Amino acid sequence: DTGVSQNPRHKITKRGQNVTFRCDPISEHNRLYWYRQTLGQGPEFLTYFQNEAQLEKSRLLSDRFSAERPKGSFSTLEIQRTEQGDSAMYLCASSYGTADGYTFGSGTRLTVV
């Protein structure tokens, strides 16, 4: 297993377009997290899955954001009608248990122009 994989690495989109990011976690990890990181800030929690169930969703996640994890494997994060304020690094992480450190992917950098 090569770790957490995120695609694409970079995405440039025009304001108002929809974008979708993919995350492939470590196969043994049943917990998957999405975070958003802007320049000079630490990662901000967006949402959490345990297997295929989305158990938590931050208030930061507006109705334009949706995440899925079908079959408890990979996950997708979709942003509809993108805005310039959505420009950030979107990080995916996975873990096995609540006391475990997270394994992060390299992130998808979104630029909305």
Place this chain on the structure above:
Amino acid sequence: AQSVAQPEDQVNVAEGNPLTVKCTYSVSGNPYLFWYVQYPNRGLQFLLKYITGDNLVKGSYGFEAEFNKSQTSFHLKKPSALVSDSALYFCAVRVGAEGYNNNDMRFGAGTRLTVKP
């Protein structure tokens, strides 16, 4: 709700000298504390954690951290810094309690460590 503070935006040390990156936390309940490192254009990499037990925990690359409950701190340390340690370091906390299902791990704003030759 839990929070983390990293009071220093930047820490500069000379190679071979000891380094400390500070972290204080606020949490209701027993904390699970973590340190992560981020290299340029990379995701965060787990360094070490405190869950319970010995207050001094050891992690990757020779790093260690000391949990101090009375001062609510979890400072990251290394006896002898390397130039390759230069990176962004994040402290993180989540509530650790039996049966508690809080998966909102809160991160500090990060401290940029620069080790000069």
